[in-house]
Amino acid sequence: MANPSAAVDSASPSANSMWGGRFAVGPDEAMERINASIDFDRRFYREDIAASRAHAAMLVAQGIVSVGDGDAIRRGLEQVLQEIESGDFAFSAALEDIHMNVEARLAELIGAAAGRLHTARSRNDQVATDFRLWLRGALDALDGQLRDLQAALIGQAEAEAATVMPGYTHLQAAQPVTFGHHMLAYVEMLGRDRGRLSDCRARVNESPLGAAALAGTSFPIDRQATAAALGFDRPLANSLDAVSARDFAIEFLAAGSILAVHLSRLAEELVLWCSQGFAFVTLSDAFTTGSSIMPQKKNPDAAELVRGKAGRVIGALTTLLVVMKGLPMTYGKDMQEDKEPVFEAVDTLSLCLLAMTGMLRDLKADPAAMAKACGSGFLTATDLADWLVRAVGMPFREAHHVTGRLVKLAEEKKVGLADLSLAEMQAADGRITDDVFSVLTVERAVASRMSFGGTAPERVREAATLARERFL
Numbered sequence: 335m336a337n338p339s340a341a342v343d344s345a346s347p348s349a350n351s352m353w354g355g356r357f358a359v360g361p362d363e364a365m366e367r368i369n370a371s372i373d374f375d376r377r378f379y380r381e382d383i384a385a386s387r388a389h390a391a392m393l394v395a396q397g398i399v400s401v402g403d404g405d406a407i408r409r410g411l412e413q414v415l416q417e418i419e420s421g422d423f424a425f426s427a428a429l430e431d432i433h434m435n436v437e438a439r440l441a442e443l444i445g446a447a448a449g450r451l452h453t454a455r456s457r458n459d460q461v462a463t464d465f466r467l468w469l470r471g472a473l474d475a476l477d478g479q480l481r482d483l484q485a486a487l488i489g490q491a492e493a494e495a496a497t498v499m500p501g502y503t504h505l506q507a508a509q510p511v512t513f514g515h516h517m518l519a520y521v522e523m524l525g526r527d528r529g530r531l532s533d534c535r536a537r538v539n540e541s542p543l544g545a546a547a548l549a550g551t552s553f554p555i556d557r558q559a560t561a562a563a564l565g566f567d568r569p570l571a572n573s574l575d576a577v578s579a580r581d582f583a584i585e586f587l588a589a590g591s592i593l594a595v596h597l598s599r600l601a602e603e604l605v606l607w608c609s610q611g612f613a614f615v616t617l618s619d620a621f622t623t624g625s626s627i628m629p630q631k632k633n634p635d636a637a638e639l640v641r642g643k644a645g646r647v648i649g650a651l652t653t654l655l656v657v658m659k660g661l662p663m664t665y666g667k668d669m670q671e672d673k674e675p676v677f678e679a680v681d682t683l684s685l686c687l688l689a690m691t692g693m694l695r696d697l698k699a700d701p702a703a704m705a706k707a708c709g710s711g712f713l714t715a716t717d718l719a720d721w722l723v724r725a726v727g728m729p730f731r732e733a734h735h736v737t738g739r740l741v742k743l744a745e746e747k748k749v750g751l752a753d754l755s756l757a758e759m760q761a762a763d764g765r766i767t768d769d770v771f772s773v774l775t776v777e778r779a780v781a782s783r784m785s786f787g788g789t790a791p792e793r794v795r796e797a798a799t800l801a802r803e804r805f806l
């Protein structure tokens with residue numbers, strides 16, 4: 335494959351090579367620079383050549399281009415593809431974009447027959463087709479990476495299904511849960527991300543090819559044939575919409591932004607959990623760094639960078655929304671700005687998924703540290719209130735108040751709820767019996783959460799099994 339950062343030849347082959355006789359002089363150097371997109375849309379080379387081959391085959395089948403010219407075009411495009419992938423292709427900024435670079439080289443290889451390839455199409459439908467083909471492949475690759483991350487999370491859930499840890503609301507200790515249950519929460523979130531990307535793919539997978547500049551064409555083309563040849567579900571139904579729509583890219587960036595936020599939240603928890611204040615997990619050396627001055631440091635830089643890079647994806651969404659918000663039908667050169675935000679978002683998400691999957695696969699939980707943390711924060715207070723409802727028959731609101739008084743007493747005495755005496759508990763409500771102590775251990779509290787979707791280890795193991803069936 336050609337090096338994406340390879341230099342682009344800025345020498346212009348001729349002043350008017352693309353525009354024929356309409357222009358008397360060539361573009362200003364600044365115009366040439368601002369107008370060119372080859373530095374980034376060269377990513378589309380495979381898609382551009384694939385679409386050209388499908389278009390050429392259709393033109394031959396419809397009798398619009400001769401078999402001989404069609405064969406020459408096909409062979410020439412194959413050589414152009416080989417040259418690009420071997421790194422031997424000379425890209426030119428003067429030719430603006432990937433479409434004209436490919437066509438110019440094709441003309442060098444096969445002569446005048448190359449000019450027939452552009453019959454019944456425009457760069458407007460070309461770029462829309464290339465973009466959709468490229469994004470479709472990117473979506474498939476991201477789905478595979480998401481699946482790998484879910485597999486890593488499910489593996490942790492299975493290994494730590496019974497490992498108790500504090501569950502938090504407002505970042506305050508709330509109720510005991512299991513580490514496995516916590517891992518499966520992210521499996522569900524990522525499952526919805528995969529669903530959003532899959533929905534987006536369905537709308538991406540419609541073909542603009544044959545819409546030409548904006549109005550369709552007078553040639554007897556077969557848009558169904560080119561759509562099928564390129565693996566699209568169908569041609570887009572309206573030629574104006576076909577060349578002007580970029581909602582498929584906006585939809586991807588919106589779904590990608592939600593995914594980036596989910597990854598950022600998981601990254602934040604990893605940063606917290608491996609800090610000395612928590613010490614719940616250890617990240618491997620492969621995904622941490624040291625300090626240039628403090629020898630003892632082991633910093634969760636990969637997680638911090640995943641957290642930080644969410645801003646890039648969210649920014650890409652904002653960029654494309656702003657580009658498109660004031661554009662009338664159909665194509666404006668502003669739309670050249672649609673690709674770089676999508677490219678950056680795909681690259682960023684792919685890298686973040688790769689790093690996060692590695693961190694989760696290597697992560698080591700510390701059950702002892704998690705269990706110790708469960709000893710503070712009165713995590714079984716809700717279990718005490720629930721016991722009062724079941725055993726004594728109190729309305730929950732009354733049980734809540736009684737439990738609150740007992741929590742306050744335990745806090746004043748600097749002990750846990752289970753360390754209060756039966757007499758102290760009965761002073762709050764005389765109907766309390768010593769059976770109450772059976773619900774005040776975190777293990778018992780966790781095991782009792784047997785409702786569907788609950789944190790009981792038995793439920794976590796079942797949920798992990800189901801998650802494997804649903805997602806992997």
